[in-house]
Amino acid sequence: MKEAPFGQLPLLMCDGYVLGQSIAIVNSVARRGHLLGESDKELDLGQMLIQEYNDIYDALGRAKSTGNWVDAIELQLPKQAAYLERLLLHNGTFTGRFLVGEACIFAALHLALDVAPKMLDQTPNLRRFYEATKTLPQLQAALAHYASCRQYFVPPQSSK
Helix, strand or coil, X not given: CCCCCCCCCCEEEECCEEEECHHHHHHHHHHHCCCCCCCHHHHHHHXXXXXXXXXXXXXXXXXXXXXXXXXXXXXXXXXXXXXXXXHCCCCCCCCCCCCHHHHHHHHHHHHHHHHCCCCCCCCHHHHHHHHHHHCCHHHHXXXXXXXXXXXXXCCCHHHC
């Protein structure tokens, strides 16, 4: 792929240039949407949560490529959920309001819950975060659009 700076997807063509790498794209879109935060703390926490999204996505990717869904479903995803549960604030967010980090964690949980529906059973606050975030008007159109799309991470039925 000639346009891709590193010969791979994802890429974003915007404002006369091509941007590659998923975190760079997430940050570019978040900046344009004013979702990076206003303080250094909000920015830093958001960046940490973007990396946590990658950890969850990588666990799903390893399971898909190796076929070892049991490790992902029973160990890796619940472990990540427990970490996130400890980081939630009293208002049900990670940064104090809905920013890019919250959006990435919601996306990670949305992907993971299709594979591991019991992932949040031991993390009630994280479940509340997910359920509350799912009702945000900003996400309703996107969720409705993608509801009919084929899920990429799908374990064999016996692994669920």
